[in-house]
Amino acid sequence: MRAVVYADVRTVEVREVPDATLEAQTDALVRITSTALCGTDLHMYDGRTSAEPGLVLGHEPLGVVQEVGAAVQTVRPGTRVVIPTHLFCGTCVMCARGLSAACLRARAEGPGAAYGYAGMGPYRGAQADLLRVPWADANCVPLPGEPGDAYEDDFVLLADAFVTGWHAAATLAEVEPGDTVAVFGAGTIGLLGAYSALLRGARVVYSVDGVDARLDKAGEVGAVPVDFRRGDPVEQIRADRARAGLPLGEEKLGGGRQGHRRGRVPGT
Ligand SMILES: NC(=O)c1ccc[n+]([C@@H]2O[C@H](COP(=O)([O-])OP(=O)(O)OC[C@H]3O[C@@H](n4cnc5c(N)ncnc54)[C@H](O)[C@@H]3O)[C@@H](O)[C@H]2O)c1
Ligand SMILES: [Zn+2]
Ligand SMILES: [Zn+2]
Numbered sequence: 532m533r534a535v536v537y538a539d540v541r542t543v544e545v546r547e548v549p550d551a552t553l554e555a556q557t558d559a560l561v562r563i564t565s566t567a568l569c570g571t572d573l574h575m576y577d578g579r580t581s582a583e584p585g586l587v588l589g590h591e592p593l594g595v596v597q598e599v600g601a602a603v604q605t606v607r608p609g610t611r612v613v614i615p616t617h618l619f620c621g622t623c624v625m626c627a628r629g630l631s632a633a634c635l636r637a638r639a640e641g642p643g644a645a646y647g648y649a650g651m652g653p654y655r656g657a658q659a660d661l662l663r664v665p666w667a668d669a670n671c672v673p674l675p676g677e678p679g680d681a682y683e684d685d686f687v688l689l690a691d692a693f694v695t696g697w698h699a700a701a702t703l704a705e706v707e708p709g710d711t712v713a714v715f716g717a718g719t720i721g722l723l724g725a726y727s728a729l730l731r732g733a734r735v736v737y738s739v740d741g742v743d744a745r746l747d748k749a750g751e752v753g754a755v756p757v758d759f760r761r762g763d764p765v766e767q768i769r770a771d772r773a774r775a776g777l778p779l780g781e782e783k784l785g786g787g788r789q790g791h792r793r794g795r796v797p798g799t
Pocket of ligand 3: 619620621622623624625626627631633634635636637
């Protein structure tokens, strides 16, 4: 099968690699129809991780089940599925509590595992024709429609990007109707975080970045673009909020050093 392989820092190649196959009775083999890139892939691409040459990249798979192991019950060949980035067993104590990104079975060295991801287990990535999906009943989310239909580009966002943006807005920042929110970074995740905040009923969402196309997209989804090239973004937002104050801030930057942070920003 063809796959996108990490070859060296800032070098990836499309290579022929051995086909993915079923390795356990609980596995599914999925033929990938769409697979997205992530800012996380850039951490590997730019050499900020322990990625080894030969790693098949990709953790945002959408496709159609091609084959299932004998123990798989909920999906069949032909089922259209999206597959979450962090693969999990579905039954360990962490999975049972809903903390599946910290699954205790998916990786021998510690909690949590993912496809095509340095330090996250032996699982090959989804930038490939075929993907082996362990614990298929837990990890395959069935979807309606056909590959290539009008929802193809939307459904692929459910593997990682949209759910991460939603998690940031809903769970970490706890955005509620009427809130005023600032999101720093308008990559896919920041934009979907801003969009999620608007879906949650935020009154105003500021979207801070310094890339024209991303600022334009922020405006398209209903956020207020703030261009940090024009001066301190916090001051720009404070000036805009001079009357009402800014009750809540969330952050979602690229670059690897920043994590998810939730915090109250003093109103002006
Ligand atoms: N489940 C998860 O935890 C999860 C999932 C996906 C992505 N991520 C992480 O989220 C981050 C963003 O991902 P992405 O795909 O949107 O990345 P991206 O690289 O496409 O976007 C990052 C954006 O941040 C902007 N930026 C950089 N410094 C800034 C600053 N000081 N102020 C404002 N904007 C700034 C950049 O211009 C860029 O547009 C990455 O670090 C990625 O690893 C986490
Ligand atoms: Zn990702
Ligand atoms: Zn588990």
